[in-house]
Amino acid sequence: MRPTVHDIAAQAGVSLATVDRVLNRRPGVKAATRLRVEAAIAAIGFVRDMAAANLAKSRVYPFTFILPGGDNSFMRGLERHVREAVVRPASDRVAISLVVVPPFDGAAVARALDAAIAQEPAGIAVVAVDAPDVMDAALRVQASGIPLVTLVSDLGPACRDHFAGIDNHAAGRTAGSLMRRFVGREASETAKVAVLAGSMLVRDHRDRLDGFKSALSGTCTLLPVLEGQDDPAATERLIADLLAQHSDLAGIYSLGAGNRGLIAALRRHLGPRPRAIIAHELTLHTRAALEADLIDAVLNQDAGHEVRSAIRVLKAKADGIPAVDAQERIRIDIFLKDNLPFADEADGNALRPFGLASGEN
Amino acid sequence: MRPTVHDIAAQAGVSLATVDRVLNRRPGVKAATRLRVEAAIAAIGFVRDMAAANLAKSRVYPFTFILPGGDNSFMRGLERHVREAVVRPASDRVAISLVVVPPFDGAAVARALDAAIAQEPAGIAVVAVDAPDVMDAALRVQASGIPLVTLVSDLGPACRDHFAGIDNHAAGRTAGSLMRRFVGREASETAKVAVLAGSMLVRDHRDRLDGFKSALSGTCTLLPVLEGQDDPAATERLIADLLAQHSDLAGIYSLGAGNRGLIAALRRHLGPRPRAIIAHELTLHTRAALEADLIDAVLNQDAGHEVRSAIRVLKAKADGIPAVDAQERIRIDIFLKDNLPFADEADGNALRPFGLASGEN
DNA sequence: GAAATCTTGATGTACGTAAATCAGAAATTC
DNA sequence: GAATTTCTGATTTACGTACATCAAGATTTC
Incomplete structure (x- = not known):
């Protein structure tokens, strides 16, 4: 069995409340005691059960995804992956609202960004169109303190916090x-x-x-x-x-x-x-x-990876944790006739079992 | 807020206990009632909070991984990914014990398999050597009712439940x-x-x-x-x-x-x-x-994917759920000089932040 | 030495689900 | 119609963590 907060308390000879104060960086703990607790954490190799922690916090991360409409197959696959993330509950505690705007319409993207700002989400992901008014809107998003991730198509480092797409x-x-x-x-x-x-x-x-x-x-x-x-x-x-x-x-x-x-x-x-x-x-x-x-x-480029990466990065930004960029680099896949994956992995035409997320890569 | 079991109960006009019986396929529910509950689940779009479910179950899946030793870079990368899974707490509730045997030594693999059987794990994953005594040992594993997954190198469909590797x-x-x-x-x-x-x-x-x-x-x-x-x-x-x-x-x-x-x-x-x-x-x-x-x-072949896939399949088998093979197909990556991923994604020489799993894809 | 502050303990509730128990109600059997 | 069996409800405890509250001890301040 993995060690729990109780084990830390016992090991450090303090109460649960104190352990909690140390773990969650709450004030009211003497430096010496804090060190004792931290030593105990290290000694028994405690790792916080994030699932339980999120459950207790019952924190949700409301994110807004803005995608172009139209009949572009890749974008429709992307949309499917976003929808999949919408219904995926797996310890994510993510609540995604999906906005579809007309394709190649910078003004529409800019309007959608402004509308999203008004909702005050914990983060926004957008398939950007490389237009001045979109960049302006992106700057307004950042000015309002909302983390912004560009998806598939970038805007440049000045306008967003992260780019979830290929080089x-x-x-x-x-x-x-x-x-x-x-x-x-x-x-x-x-x-x-x-x-x-x-x-x-x-x-x-x-x-x-x-x-x-x-x-x-x-x-x-x-x-x-x-x-x-x-x-x-x-x-x-x-x-x-x-x-x-x-x-x-x-x-x-x-x-x-x-x-x-x-x-x-x-x-x-x-x-x-x-x-x-x-x-x-x-x-x-x-x-x-x-x-x-x-x-x-x-x-x-694996649309599913990009969507999940965007969510991870947004969550990290929302928590104030720096995202590890190297981990979020999206690969460039090469497919020949001979190494084609199964159809339902590549694009969005097969349904997955109820309530089950895809196999993460 | 996402609907919970309580909402299902209210919607279906049944008690929480009955909802639980339906959700977890426990006996003692009339067919008609079951249908009512399932209709309610569909109607309000309930999805089980897996994190909370696993927490409540506090079930652990003890798995044994058997890998070859030696200085083969790929195998060492594989081992690193297994070790990563060992310390990953993320809602997995997986407890992996790792056994390293001499490379190319069928007898050693067979012995390791028999030793693993004695521990009665919930599943075994093995990098197989294509030898008769290994196949015999694999059959003994199956005879004792323990799910067996071959990793990277297969033994043939008769000797194992699943192969986590490329075609x-x-x-x-x-x-x-x-x-x-x-x-x-x-x-x-x-x-x-x-x-x-x-x-x-x-x-x-x-x-x-x-x-x-x-x-x-x-x-x-x-x-x-x-x-x-x-x-x-x-x-x-x-x-x-x-x-x-x-x-x-x-x-x-x-x-x-x-x-x-x-x-x-x-x-x-x-x-x-x-x-x-x-x-x-x-x-x-x-x-x-x-x-x-x-x-x-x-x-x-992505060793990290293979390890995670093996774990998913073993867990599914342990739960008696049929694994969705199409989801577990491992891709054949093609890398040229130009589309190389970052070094630490490809092989095992960079450390990841404490307690964080790799990006999954 | 009294008052103020800082530090810690004890305790309880909550999150959403699992699982067990026991008591009734309903349906079935003889 | 009594005895079973099958179904359902109500309730409780637990998982590991977060968070709030209250009390009491320890320490500092003047």
């Missing part, structure tokens, strides 16, 4: 390394590689492109970046034109959303496809494309 | 796919690829080799498999000889331990190294080799 420059480099190797050395310098982005206005996409370029660094010829604006039909046309014009295209890097259009164009395309197609985010679509050999690799 | 055939296929693409198409058929194994007597290694071959399927010429027997010096000589004899070697797949010898040989080697070097398990050594461009890719 997008590293993701771009990873894509570049894969591209370089998949394309092969022989034709490398003359090999044409295209990049498909949603919009260069989003910070993540810019970072990925920078990383991609730096990893490729002169081994390939980069065509001008195509911007699909997250519109499947437009993206499909762009890619179809691209394939028609460059029959010798060596690779495509799709660094944002818009995979549906890309995949549709590839599926329709006759003749040999480029040697290397690399995309982001494992969804039903990219998964199917991987399995059908339409795509070669998918880089992924 | 090694899939891992081999993944390595094969990467190899094929890294080597390039032009020289493919004549490209020579070597495989380095610890010993073909271990099941995991055989599975990986099979998967590797199937993914390569005639696109490369496979040299005879080298067996380094986990001896760094011997492995280094093998690789040095290999590099000397085949100056046109296109790739090396190191499918087991012995990476230290491989890396040492590569570091000493003068002249161009093979285009593609792929190894298993992210350790300090493979990490450093990746960063130094001595290795191109590392496949990894």
Whole structure:
């Protein structure tokens, strides 16, 4: 049996009340006594039962999550993970309210942030849009003393307490390394590689492109970046034109959303496809494309990890404990056809048993 | 505030005792009443507070973990994660005793299993050695009604309740796919690829080799498999000889331990190294080799995930709840130089704050 | 030496659930 | 209709911690 507060009291020869005062840093304990108690704690190796402590405190952490709406598969998966966290009771004592705003609408995000401030939550997590009014709203959040975490898409260190997402420059480099190797050395310098982005206005996409370029660094010829604006039909046309014009295209890097259009164009395309197609985010679509050999690799950020990490960080901030950033670094997953995880782990289409949280990683 | 058992009782118009009987599947409740209570649970969206439940149960699950000793970096990382679970109090109520046995010693593993049986734990996890006496001991464990989980290395479905490890055939296929693409198409058929194994007597290694071959399927010429027997010096000589004899070697797949010898040989080697070097398990050594461009890719299984998964499964078995296998599937991570996680996440050389579990993913 | 302050002990309630006990009520059997 | 059996209610204790209150002892202050 693990030692309890009673054991500390016995060991230190003090009362339970005194142990409690020491443990919870309450005043009214002589320095000498405090040392005795702390020695006893160390001696018997006491660790506070957080579950019991939280139960006794019956403290709840009201958090607000702000996500973009729309039909982006990744965002919908993210939303599912947030909803899962909403109903998960596991010693978390977290009460999450979820706000969905129109996608790519900075003003809407800013309004949602201001509305959240009024609710006085213990923390806010937001999928940010890189716009001035959002940054202003973020500064207002911080000014009101509410911890703020950006999710997936960052705003820069000045506007938030923590970023729960991947290092997008590293993701771009990873894509570049894969591209370089998949394309092969022989034709490398003359090999044409295209990049498909949603919009260069989003910070993540810019970072990925920078990383991609730096990893490729002169081994390939980069065509001008195509911007699909997250519109499947437009993206499909762009890619179809691209394939028609460059029959010798060596690779495509799709660094944002818009995979549906890309995949549709590839599926329709006759003749040999480029040697290397690399995309982001494992969804039903990219998964199917991987399995059908339409795509070669998918880089992924685990939405579930990001949500749980955001919650952990917010809780730590709310308690005034510094978050251990190294622990909260989100990994960049690489998936080939061969190492695909089960569908229900990757995206949000399978239900879990009632009241059970997912297997934590 | 979240609804509690009291709210269910009020809503269903029954007593607390009856709610408890329904919740904990105790007998003595009429079918009709049970339905009423379940309807009330669904109606008010009750979810059991697991922290409080575990506290009240004050149940502990004594588990025994049996790991191989030796200086294998991966196994030491695994041991660290087990030790971490030992001191983790978080609502787990798990009491783990850790047994370290000599590596590659089937008899020792069998003895440890029998010794564990005598302790009557609620479950046993073992890094199995694929030997007849181990299988016999495993069967004795099962005969005594103790749930058994194999960790990292399997024994086959007949001898255990669950395997907490990666699909090694899939891992081999993944390595094969990467190899094929890294080597390039032009020289493919004549490209020579070597495989380095610890010993073909271990099941995991055989599975990986099979998967590797199937993914390569005639696109490369496979040299005879080298067996380094986990001896760094011997492995280094093998690789040095290999590099000397085949100056046109296109790739090396190191499918087991012995990476230290491989890396040492590569570091000493003068002249161009093979285009593609792929190894298993992210350790300090493979990490450093990746960063130094001595290795191109590392496949990894997350030891922390495996340990936590094993604990979850053992607990579920102990409670008579069927484990949800899909949730417990361990992923095959691919790491390039560019998407390396922080050092202390990958292997076991950084200490975590006292009493804090790792981020779970 | 009396008053004020600081320190400690003793005790009780609370959190949400588990589990046990005992007493009735209802349904079933003969 | 009496004797069983099955079901349900009421109540209590416990888990490990937090937190508040009151009393009393120890120490300091003037």
